Amino acid sequence: MRIGELAGTAGVSVRALRYYEEQGLLASQRTPRGQRTYPPAAVDRVQLIQQLYAAGLSSHTILELLPCVDRGVSTPESQARLAAERDRIDRQITGLLATRDRLDAVIAAAADPTHPSCARMTS
């Protein structure tokens, strides 16, 4: 498949795919005229990259961990990095849970007429 189709299927921009290649995260075959070609498996690969970006990993870190996550190839360094990122994500989840609960409490307080710390017009 060509780059436009991959972008549409994986839900990212064409620019993003070229950027991933530039960062060494995504390989491509080239036609004799220089156009990029991808195997179907590239869709999963791109979505994995997106998932790791969404978790706050940088291009550099993803580059280090991709062989590990994608094909199980690992070194002591990548294992340590992997564990470190896992812990970071874990702390991030903990913080987000606390924030969500705090927002929930505010929402509940605003919806509760018996405890309006704010001015309500429901009379």
Next chain:
Amino acid sequence: MRIGELAGTAGVSVRALRYYEEQGLLASQRTPRGQRTYPPAAVDRVQLIQQLYAAGLSSHTILELLPCVDRGVSTPESQARLAAERDRIDRQITGLLATRDRLDAVIAAAADPTHPSCARMTS
């Protein structure tokens, strides 16, 4: 308290506090000579701001939601924004949980000698 003490207590930089004030997130009294002064409650305020930043909210959004979270003052717009941000955080948590589980699986696979998809030197 002055800005340096607040920064040290709340765990942020002096520059960040000035930035928060610039964004309208943090008020300060001024001495006759122009130095900023804060009440003790500013510590909690700053930590709340930090918590919201860490949850991915922008300065603009925090500005909109701070009266709501901090003092329960709310409008229909801020309530909608609040619910939207809560849902976004919820989806973010879901995604992070999936990512964490994926990393855990990779870590477990690497530590498991009975299923080494990678090359191991443990002979």
Next chain:
DNA sequence: CTAAAACCTGACGTTGACGTCAGAGGCAAG
């Protein structure tokens, strides 16, 4: 009183993951 430390206001620099534009070429349909 003096020197260090803290504070002030601008204002430019940083970083990462792309967006966007320019200019040139490639590819299937009619």
Next chain:
DNA sequence: CTTGCCTCTGACGTCAACGTCAGGTTTTAG
């Protein structure tokens, strides 16, 4: 053949939350 869409490289633009530096004032310790 040509029209219109897709693709290419290269390079500058963006945006947010600060970092950092310059040049000057204020507060504090001794």
